[in-house]
Amino acid sequence: MTTSSGKPVDTHADDVSSKPLLRIDYCPITATPWDVPVPSARAIGVTMKSVVIAAFLIGMTGSAVHAQDAxxxxxxxxxxxxxxxxxxxxxxxxxxxxxxxxxxxxxxxxxxxxxxxxxxxxxxxxxxxxxxxxxxxxxxxxxxxxxxxxxxxxxxxxxxxxxxxx
Missing domain, CATH: 2.40.128 (Lipocalin)
Incomplete structure (x- = not known):
């Protein structure tokens, strides 16, 4: 069975409403790499810079606290x-x-x-x-x-x- 646009549709034979149960043309498990959005290199660079700065600041704070207690x-x-x-x-x-x-x-x-x-x-x-x-x-x-x-x-x-x- 096909829809009016010509795409194949699987319907249950005993279902009187004849609504499609499964769309055969789309399966999220078999998505191609082109279907997944990829962040730009600039966005990755900004994110990495933020992570490095945050780690540095946390390390500085930790060492200052450690110096107070040692x-x-x-x-x-x-x-x-x-x-x-x-x-x-x-x-x-x-x-x-x-x-x-x-x-x-x-x-x-x-x-x-x-x-x-x-x-x-x-x-x-x-x-x-x-x-x-x-x-x-x-x-x-x-x-x-x-x-x-x-x-x-x-x-x-x-x-x-x-x-x-x-």
């Missing part, structure tokens, strides 16, 4: 100019300590298990004052430059311990 390790060393009275703190301060940046604060963890919160005083510069073995110590962590530094001072006797990252 502890910065320091090994303190006493200054050569320290007086004999300063040497009492050498054993506690001449170990590996870490500073973890947390936005406008930083967490200093001393090797003996003592933690101290440092406050940001300018971009990348964190300070605090705390007492260790009855001695008042001023701490300055500078993460704004490379290498990063950690300085601990005791102002009454002029004691100083310094550290830089590797």
């Amino acid at each position: 502890p910065i390790e320091f090994r303190m060393a006493a200054s050569d100019a320290n007086l004999a009275g300063c040497r009492g703190l050498d054993a506690q301060l001449s170990r590996v300590h870490s500073v973890t940046l947390q936005g406008d604060k930083a967490l200093l963890k001393l090797a003996g298990g003592i933690s101290e919160t440092l406050k940001q005083t300018s971009p990348g510069l964190y300070t605090s004052v705390f007492t260790l073995s009855g001695v008042r110590l001023d701490v300055v962590a500078d993460a704004s430059k490379s290498p990063r530094t950690l300085v601990v001072t005791e102002k009454n006797r002029g004691c100083r311990w310094d550290a830089t990252t590797k």
